[in-house]
Amino acid sequence: MSINIVKPELLAPAGNFEKLQAALIYGADAVYFGGKNFSLRAFGDNFTREEILKAVEFTHALGKKIYAAANIFAHNKDIAALADYLKFLDGAGVDAVLISDLGVLTLAKELTNLKIHVSTQANVTNWRAAKFFHELGAERIVLARELTRAEISEIKANCAAELEIFIHGAMCISYSGRCWLSKFLTGRDANQGACTHSCRWKYNLVEEKRAGEFFSVGEDERGSYVMNSKDLCLLPYLDKVIQSGVTSLKIEGRMKSVNYVASVVKVYRAAIDSYFDNPTDFKIRGEWLNELNKIAHRPYTTGFFIGDGEPTEIYDTSKPSRSANFLGIVRDFDLPTMTATIEQRGKFEVGERVEFFQPRGKTFSQVISAMHDADGQEILSAPHAQQIVKIPVAEPVEIWSLMRS
Template structure:
């Protein structure tokens, strides 16, 4: 998938069920899949849910595979759960390390604390952790993580027998395999639809541990697969021969990011129960854009599929391109993948978005928006505000003031609070972004 707007030339909006009308579809039971978003901290949890996520997954401080994603402590988690439940939404907590004996001692009290916080589910992969979760918090539903690499119905069956309510399938499966597992096993199925991919079966990789001592299976991956590699002849120590596929080098292990936007209808029709977006370490802008796009795609297909159009897809793809840092791939969804790697160092096309600030409030008396700065910005730039759940407005920024009301030429300081005049009110948790019209190669 080399195009920044993948598959659009061949995509058929009615390819799934060509003869069915919207009315007929409403009579047929179709699972409304849960849109499950990443939340690396409380701010991203709010963003994910306000922009359309049905649920978020978070890491606890001890047992999550994203040890660096500013994981939630128990106080944050309590706040996050209250916020989600106030919206009728859910919070799942990742406890998905491959545990060694030394990790097990503290696990039961931690699980019991999660039970007291009323979290909606645990994401697990290690059978030992599953055993302890069944024993100490049997009331909390279990999701088997993609780290368990479930690639067939028999594996799904065994995890179901162990007590799993839901299974996140391995990313390495094709659409027909996903549909087949769903049809054969009476268990909820979750599928990754967007985000970074491993060059190994998810998380089952020793590269990072070998090179840096940081184990991917304990949440410490250093992304060693994305380092630059060279060739060295054994009798010429210190002499490195570049491996060059093009002028930018080689990226033999450098996976593109997954994007299954084009397959949302087919995945819904296959009965998939939950769609997962990767990226707990990404910015709130990434969270907002992905939540908004996939929310709209899912809802449109379910509510008025006959109006699901190529124009919709173009608009959604442009949004997703705006947050891309490397080219997208559809992975294994069509069978064996041949375009997984970013070997050609593809240029990223189309406008790119930069996260400039988070709206904290609106002063009705002064007709001004209060923004917390996240990147240097100022008047005259191409700025937009994303307003939950889905509006995007141009912002004509001509004047800017510091928190005491003094004029500023730019918002330069990290997390600086500034005022932007605006006759139109904007709600908190809206996102200020800059549109950059041209850019170079993927990083």
């Protein structure tokens, strides 16, 4: 069966309302979020019911889509509250709900008209499982991350459901996140959204009679982060990702910063558009890879997609690297005076070189020549969190641009 290639949706994480706005303004076609309960990010900011209504209104005003994650593995005690939450989501007008648990799927089917997306937590790794969920009423399947492109294409050829895959972000060393490590070590259950990321910790071997004597279990002398996964980045294979015929390309990271969301979305937006402008001459641009290297990340991997056995663990450190400091968001721009109003996010001062990363325009850099506070008083630095400052800019700058160093 041949695969019909359509332009895939670019789907971005919305950890809070500001990140949702950034994702959509920087080019995402759709966003996904978690409510205060029932999504697998219990320690994210997450959305209250009031914020969900605001988020749906904002997203739909831009003609884009918004999906709600309700992908915990529910226990009996959760059922009544889940039923109430699903009915609320239906009334709020979200475009789909992400579900892992079959019980929650039946609830959504019985009580609501919500479209159902099966979460990656359900571990769909073959076309029969995809077809089964489709027959149960799921419109879309978010495939397990442990699949090669050949397997994804085969699922596409044998199942009429929409398919979604992860293209960028942190990965679990366990099977698509179905993991008991955190629950075992800390009592906090990853399958209830409370993971402590225990796989990123540093591990040693201890002989039971020699407490306090640690023996390295690392691959070499540098360390022993034996379960620490690299971060996924499928940008180098974006043409092959698109040719696999999936409907939606998902970016991981509801816990990540506004800077992360804006940067990753802008890069993949540009790359997807570039492919569809001219598929035969499509090339990955160095500037896209440079941009992805400016955000905090662990070394990148293509995970399972190519299926060539590339190692996915990084043994020397569990800390993500970072090469750009996020300093503020442009909230306003006055053309006659060439002045930008910045909401501060990191410390900066007069004389410092900064760059402006814009939703659509080119990134430009300049030195901060002067700075005034919201009352018009001249200041030399902006030390307070979310302080409003005005600075002269060398070029017209778009609202929602990020100032970085």
